[in-house]
Amino acid sequence: MTLRTILIDDEQPARDVVKHYLKDFAEIEIIGEFTDGFSGLKAIQELKPDLVFLDVQMPKLTGLELLDLLEQPPLIIFSTAYDQYAIKAFEMSAVDYLLKPYSKERFTQAVQKALAQASSGIKALAPVQNLVKTLEENAEYLQRIAVKSRHKVSVVPIEEIIYLEAEGDYVMLHTKDAKHLKEKTMKYFETHLDPTQFIRIHRSFIVNAKFIDRIEYYDKENYAVLTKNGAKLRASTTGYKILKQALNM
């Protein structure tokens, strides 16, 4: 069995280490090296590798944003210099993550895990319990969201989002001049966006407080939020309460 492998890292020396360590693994064949998130994503879609060594911090698109956009991700071994992203890597079911700089033993362990998963076809998740604390300490809200349409990938800064709307298993992100579909739940956005800025006013709506134009009666009992681009969003009773609190009304 041979694993067709690509490396995605913007630093030459970092890729050199991986290549050097991989010389000992006859089962691994390197089929490409890429230096940023966009070209890496394109390569994964076109070359369909079995295994990807993925750096987290890269230009255009981070390793995490890249993985998030893949429908059927290959085996991923993350590497990062800074462990704040590690827990997210596990949420996305990576095979393993390596903290730079790493030893050959640690690297070998990660590759053997990947080989085992490739031959068994079972994706085992790495243990997370000792990392939960790291997550809580480094809790950060999303600053941007990577989305893809049929032809291209783009990155939407969250301050451009006017509101989010539930669309079945997806969420529609509404900006001033576009709409983007993202395969995530409303719950995910509710917990990953800054709640002082993004307010869940309804089961189906999260609104950016910055873009609220006014609030008016929807019918006898309920209210509706009007956004600056003219959309009218219904607020539930609980949603209206949260909204009042957030806006200090």
Place this chain on the structure above:
Amino acid sequence: MQHPVFLNTRSVSVYFGLWALIAGVHFSVFYFIYFFPIDVAIADSLIFNGLFCAAGISMWYIVRYSIPDQKNSWNVIFNHLSFLTLTLVVWNGLSYTILSAIFSKNKVYMDTLMISIPNKIITGIIFYIVIALVYYLFIYYIKIQEKVKVESRLREVLKETELNMLKSQINPHFLFNSLNSISSLTITNPEKARDMVIKLSDFLRYSVSNNATSFTTLENEMANIRRYLEIEKVRFGDKLLFSFNLEGTCRNHQIPVMLLQPLFENAIKHGVYESTEQVSIEMDCDYKEGFLEIVIVNDFDPNAHPRKGSGIGLNNIRERLRLLYKNDKLLRTKVEGTRFSVFLSLPNTETTL
């Protein structure tokens, strides 16, 4: 500064209470010892003390604008002497005019009034001195309080800046990635690895051995930045270009230590980290109208949306400049297409806290 008499109801009642006490004593002496008629005793006490009570309130404005320092002590003495004379003349003149108009028929009282003028002048001088001293004490007390407050705030801000400096200096991302590069170079080019270990050590030594208030020459600071950029160049290769122009006398200008470092870190973070194109960082310096002007320009990708809030580094620098030079307009930035520029103007004289 607020008038000390009218600070609150307590200060008002203390001032007028004391005057009531003085007026009471005055009245008692006239009535019980010199056996003047009750109306004369009341009028004399009320008018003399009432008028000085009013003069005492207006004295505040003389004291307030006559704070002695090395330069104007003669001014202060002159102010007080003229106001004292004016007070005594008006006080005695007015009291005498009113009282003599009411009690012109009381011969004994009229005589007493005339005889007591020297006494009144001495009493007036004593009143004046006591009130002026109390006002000065009040002013110094308030000033000391303010100074203590400002100084503790300054120390606090300095500590914060120092802490922020330390935090930004040893950027863990930079450190671990550099170590990873070294790890890689030990395989491909051990000599270069050794070279990088030395550069990284020198860089860290420079970062930890200085505090927020020390100064160094521009040349020295730029030598450390060169080390930093050379380390980053090992990581990013041809993607990073840099050039410095340290013209003649600029290089010896004293600047706060690690002032420029965060600007180059920003250039790397927003330029090199977020771009796939080649990024060039240029530094230039020149004297303009007595200021050392330093310009740092870098390329960046305007379409890259930073994942983390930016501007913290710039605010730190602004805060440090404000503390060190008491001026917060020394840093400006400009965006032109894909070029980001930072302009720093540093005053010629260095000040230390």
